[in-house]
Amino acid sequence: MDFRHELVMPDEDLPFRLFRYEGMAGNYQVTKHWHRSVEIFAVVDGALDFYINSRRFPLCAGDLIIVNPSEIHSVQSPEPNFTLVLQIPAQAFRGYLDDGRFAGFAMGKWAGAGHSPGLVEGGTRAEGFESGKWAGAGQGLGKVDYGEVVVGGETGKWGAPPDDGGDGGRCPNPAGTHVAAARLYALIERMYRVNEEKSYGYDLEIRGLFYELLHLLVTRFGEVSGGRGEKSAQSQLDRLSHVTQYMKEHYREELPLHDVAARFGFTETYLSRVFVKYAQVNYRTYLIDLRVEHAVREMLNSERTLSELAIDHGFPDARAFAKAFRSKYGCLPSAYRKEMRG
Secondary structure, three states, rough: OOOOOOOOOOOOOOOOEEOOOOOOOOOEEEEEEOOEEEEEEEEEEEHHHHHEEEEEEEOOOOOEEEEEEOOOOHHHHHHHOOEEEEEEHHHHHHHOOOOOOOOOOEEEEEEEOOOOOOEEEEOOOOOOOOOOEEEEOOOOOOOOOOOOOOOOOOOOOOOOOOOOOOOOOOHHHHHHHHHHHHHHHHHHHHHHHHHHOOOOOOHHHHHHHHHHHHHHHHHHOOOOOOOOOOOOHHHHHHHHHHHHHHHHHOOOOOOOHHHHHHHHOOOOOHHHHHHHHHOOOOHHHHHHHHHHHHHHHHOOOOOOOOOHHHHHHOOOOOHHHHHHHHHHHHHHHHHHHHHOOO
């Protein structure tokens, strides 16, 4: 299996992760992987190639793309670019993604989101939001900034609300979705600026922008279930995602394999095999990596001793933490802390 699981850690004290794509210098690629988060790439400058389930979506400045939880994707960026990446843990959509109302979403490439809207390339269904490229989302839609998106014509939406008798198809006015895509792009840009500037009250502003963005995703990019069964691989990824989410919430506990497998109705053998197949690490390694990442975050932002951090993050002692840290980072945690603090 040639793809891996990515552990997504939200920003400190925020319910999401927002950052500049690490391939900004070009000559860079992110290999096939999946995670439990909704992910949005918004290209500000330059270009890159995005792949969802091996399907290519070329992105240029002003474009954005949405990736659903558990979708296998990769990125190639041979040239320099400035791209913003927003990762939203699936639990932010509790009550929506997990209740069957948004079980199916269309994938498709949209050309000229701000110019001449129209679906130019059809696709398949995948669970989550409408995956695919939104071309020109940040361009040509009148005023596209922190304020309103101003365009002529009536706004529409993608799909019908679950309880209004709609058939889940595209509404007669697809242009409204391009307005929504432009607003989504503008919100991501604004959130990034606010987080970079960190002026007084920024945390309140950025949370407000984030919840507006969540509402936009759910109401404008969701599609009613089409009633199709999931493919086997997608189903296994989804089941594993529930396990990894549980592990993220309980990583401080012992979490023996047999207990976790029993909780989700699996045998130990099955869960172990699924981890190796889709996460490309065994169960124990994944759990230790979780503990290390959480411990490292606190280590760099506190004065607590390594022994305290080790015990608080699921390790039996500081020696076990140091061993796991060195295996992952190639040095001792004390040296890493000193280097990072200058």
